[in-house]
Amino acid sequence: MATSYNHTLRPSSYLIARVNSLFLMKSILYILIVLTVCFPFPSADFAWALPPEEDIPEEILRTEIIIAARSPLDGKPISAADYAKLEVELQTIPPESMPKVAREVRQIINLLRLRKFIKTFFPFIPIR
Numbered sequence: 001m002a003t004s005y006n007h008t009l010r011p012s013s014y015l016i017a018r019v020n021s022l023f024l025m026k027s028i029l030y031i032l033i034v035l036t037v038c039f040p041f042p043s044a045d046f047a048w049a050l051p052p053e054e055d056i057p058e059e060i061l062r063t064e065i066i067i068a069a070r071s072p073l074d075g076k077p078i079s080a081a082d083y084a085k086l087e088v089e090l091q092t093i094p095p096e097s098m099p100k101v102a103r104e105v106r107q108i109i110n111l112l113r114l115r116k117f118i119k120t121f122f123p124f125i126p127i128r
Contacts (some may be wrong), residue, residue, distance in 0.1 A: 069083035070076065078086070101109075115127055 002072055013060050053098060069080055071078050071083070071086065072090070073086070118125065
């Protein structure tokens, strides 16, 4: 049984030539990619990612003073001064006007808080 080979190149030298040509093509491709990225087309606009000039930057928007507010009680719009007064009133509610909770309910709430605290640090513990 005769096999026909190209006698000018042995099979191993054919593989070497093939690998070298693939390496050369890959090198040319990398060079083209680098050149395209480093030197874009001259007609390309260099401000692709910039916002329009009329947009206000976020840094400036964060420093603006908010003069309108909504009531936390009913959601109606109120002025900033009224909102500040309402906040102070809500913070200075006397303890006797707070609703009374049964001792068992308070104990269950505290146990649930403890369970939540433990679960944050040890989530793998099967606490139900």
